[in-house]
């Protein structure tokens with residue numbers, strides 16, 4: 001069975017675009033994953049621990065034959081491959097991959113909560129998500145992400161950094 005998932009990717013260390021590009025390439029290079037859409041790139045003020053550099057954030061849509069748990073394990077392995085350091089909780093990271101949505105499923109295990117429990121309050125997630133998929137709804141409440149976007153604070157902390165152009169899914173990640 002093929003599932004549709006949305007992931008949030010963020011980087012705020014070293015060459016941020018390179019880390020995002022490599023993470024997307026590693027996802028797409030997996031034989032069970034096809035990256036089917038990528039949002040524009042956004043530069044975003046840090047949320048949570050604010051004494052750190054700005055992030056580059058994107059949201060990607062993918063088709064996968066993995067389960068959500070298997071996809072989580074792939075995401076963690078990509079974070080490790082790209083050298084994510086967890087020196088400070090919520091602090092700077094080479095790359096972070098979070099599963100936002102997996103089909104319309106509600107998943108609650110020891111390791112995984114889907115929909116991502118904080119996604120509806122994070123403009124750096126909702127703005128790129130609505131850009132690539134304006135019509136989806138939050139499975140838990142049925143609320144549309146467009147409605148969530150209208151009410152979300154701190155939208156000015158999310159600035160377009162490189163616009164997605166054209167049909168080629170990967171083009172705007174090239175430097």
Ligand code: GSY
Pocket residue numbers: 009010011044045046047048049055057090091096098124
């Ligand atoms: O949860 C993802 C890592 N992260 C981010 C992020 O990706 N972007 C912004 N703007 N702030 C963040 N705080 C954390 S933690």
